[in-house]
Amino acid sequence: METSRVKPGFNGVASSLDGSSRRAGYMGGISAADRGGGNKAAAPVDSCGVALRVFVLAATLVAGVVMGVDRQTRTIQITLADTLPPLQVPVTAKWSYSSAFVYFVVANAMVCLFSAAALATCRRRGAVVPVMVGDLLALALLFSAVGAAAEFGILGERGNSHVRWAKVCNVYGSFCERAMAAVIVSLLAAFTNLVMLMLTILTIHKSSSYY
Amino acid sequence: MATVSTEDGKAAAAEPAPPRPAGGGFSGADVALRALLFAVTLAALVVLATAKQTALVPYPPLAPQVLLPVPAKFKDSPALIYLLVALCVTCLYSLLTALSSLRLLAGSVSAAKTLFLLVLLDVFYAAVMASATGAAGGVAWIGLKGNSHTQWNKICNVYGKFCRHIGSSAFLALVASIILVLLAILNAYSLYRRTHY
Numbered sequence: 001m002e003t004s005r006v007k008p009g010f011n012g013v014a015s016s017l018d019g020s021s022r023r024a025g026y027m028g029g030i031s032a033a034d035r036g037g038g039n040k041a042a043a044p045v046d047s048c049g050v051a052l053r054v055f056v057l058a059a060t061l062v063a064g065v066v067m068g069v070d071r072q073t074r075t076i077q078i079t080l081a082d083t084l085p086p087l088q089v090p091v092t093a094k095w096s097y098s099s100a101f102v103y104f105v106v107a108n109a110m111v112c113l114f115s116a117a118a119l120a121t122c123r124r125r126g127a128v129v130p131v132m133v134g135d136l137l138a139l140a141l142l143f144s145a146v147g148a149a150a151e152f153g154i155l156g157e158r159g160n161s162h163v164r165w166a167k168v169c170n171v172y173g174s175f176c177e178r179a180m181a182a183v184i185v186s187l188l189a190a191f192t193n194l195v196m197l198m199l200t201i202l203t204i205h206k207s208s209s210y211y
Numbered sequence: 212m213a214t215v216s217t218e219d220g221k222a223a224a225a226e227p228a229p230p231r232p233a234g235g236g237f238s239g240a241d242v243a244l245r246a247l248l249f250a251v252t253l254a255a256l257v258v259l260a261t262a263k264q265t266a267l268v269p270y271p272p273l274a275p276q277v278l279l280p281v282p283a284k285f286k287d288s289p290a291l292i293y294l295l296v297a298l299c300v301t302c303l304y305s306l307l308t309a310l311s312s313l314r315l316l317a318g319s320v321s322a323a324k325t326l327f328l329l330v331l332l333d334v335f336y337a338a339v340m341a342s343a344t345g346a347a348g349g350v351a352w353i354g355l356k357g358n359s360h361t362q363w364n365k366i367c368n369v370y371g372k373f374c375r376h377i378g379s380s381a382f383l384a385l386v387a388s389i390i391l392v393l394l395a396i397l398n399a400y401s402l403y404r405r406t407h408y
Contacts, residue, residue, distance in 0.1 A: 093360070097358070097360040097361075098358060098360070098361075099349075099352055099356070100349045100352070100353075103345075128403065129400065129403060132396075132399060132403075133396055136334065136337070136392050136395055136396060136399075137392065139334070139337065139338055139341070140337055140338070140341040140388060140392055141341075143338045143339075143341040143342040143345065144341040144342060144344055144345030144348075144388075145345060146342060146345065147290075147341070147342035147343060147344070147345030147346035147349070148345035148346060148348060148349035149345075149349075150346065151289075151290040151345070151346035151347075151349045151350055152349055152353075154289060154290075155350070155353070155363075156361070160287065160288060162281075162283065162287035162288075163283070163287070163354070163363075163364075163366045164364070165353075165361070165363040165364075166361075166362065166363075168361045190338070194334065194335070194338055197334055198331055198334065201327070201330050201331060201334070201399055201402070202327075204399065204402050204403050204406060205323075205327045205330075205402055207406045208402055208403070208405035208406050
């Protein structure tokens, strides 16, 4: 018991020593690289924030691509008159037919690009405020896109009997499923963006003179 | 209002001194924006709740010539119900936080926790209002333009007044979410300025 308790502690100490020395070397490298600017030391890279941002990047990319390649063609039968044989009409559903889905794809692409740009600048201290403002805008954009696309999806799923908008998901089943999957992935990205923004604010709060 | 302006002036006067007082860096713009937010959400609520119109529409299952009076209410769409709930919650929130930031301006509470909580809640409510605006704007857009691919007819040629109400409400919700984003930026920046002086 004693040895087993000692061992992880020893390991932990060793690894923490190793980590701190590595971090010191890392910081030294950064400050040496940044010395040309005559700046303060570079902002410490928040690994949690970077991981969340990578998740946002990947999730918005996946959502945009899934929605963008979503397309389904079905052949439906239309009976014009009882005497005529039923007509076979191919009908296609794709994302560009709905303005809500177009907005969704564009918003996801924009947030994805912004996340990539923010990842590239995460080591600069001067980029904290622009990245935070951009995060806020990306959050609002992503949430409104998710709201619009989910609302369109619910209309497709249930229809609206009051204004006689018939449901379409019984015809385009797999199109609807893929669109809903994209919306859910994008919703996850939006919540991750929210958590990331709150963590950023917490970091600022802790490093402020108020704390 | 007088206290707001004097506090604002005091904060502006105290600006050059590096160690700011407890209420410094926290301008009256915050309170003004919150009051504006309250007004906008209340107006959007009233406009949305009064959106009701009964129009004579043809009823094809019976006969194409038969016109039936069909009412359109905001309750008919889940997106508009969501917008109503989000507007209610944001309206209450703006009232409460306007009071709390007035207290903050008066300097009776410590700025640290309050400002931090205000920023967090502002971000959260901005997300809620943005999603509600997206959903309501989406349904209003379909009502305005229709969608020929899914054969959803536009309804705004029939329900003109109803549509104007819904559209104005969605626009006011958009303004409200922009105000919330501005509030979050303002407060986060005033928090951030504390990190180096």
